[in-house]
Amino acid sequence: MTVKKASVLLDYCSFYISGIDGVRIPLDHDLRGVVSTEDCINVSALPWNEGETTVTLARFEELQPQAVPPRFDGTLNTPDYRVDLFDANIPEILFMDVPSTRTRVRIWMNRPLHPDNVIVALG
Template sequence: MMALVADFRARTAAPDFDGVIDAPSGTVMVSTVEHDVILTHAVATPRTRVRIWLNRPQEPDDVVIALG
């Protein structure tokens, strides 16, 4: 399951990824390694903070993504 969380409540663990990405088109896209698009989401700025939590480091099946 993958969830995009706009109004994200604090998690108890540190995110597995916490960084800033360039999104000059105003859109963030998530895709599989086969380039199948899972979701796209509009963002307000050309640089967007992204935080990602995984339920396990190898082959996670629960992924939480927070933008902004």
């Protein structure tokens, strides 16, 4: 596998991580920056009119060690052995195949809300 990166303008200040199609998106009413269910993770991002958000997706062991603990550390149902990153208008920002039907996901952000740099580690 490899480290994947994308820089995107996101209309709704967030993107989503899921391992299944047709998922219900959890809403972040409390402005926590990251909210999740077993099937989907909603991640805050920079508003489109302020610039692009850089998103990195990689296996945990392929990333450089991070200086701070992840903002999110949880598991995601991945029955199709795949993790997709997407938003309301971009059906696929990045994706990665995974070896299991449940996948550990860790997320680092350079700011708690509206980050312009997000790292998503799988495994």
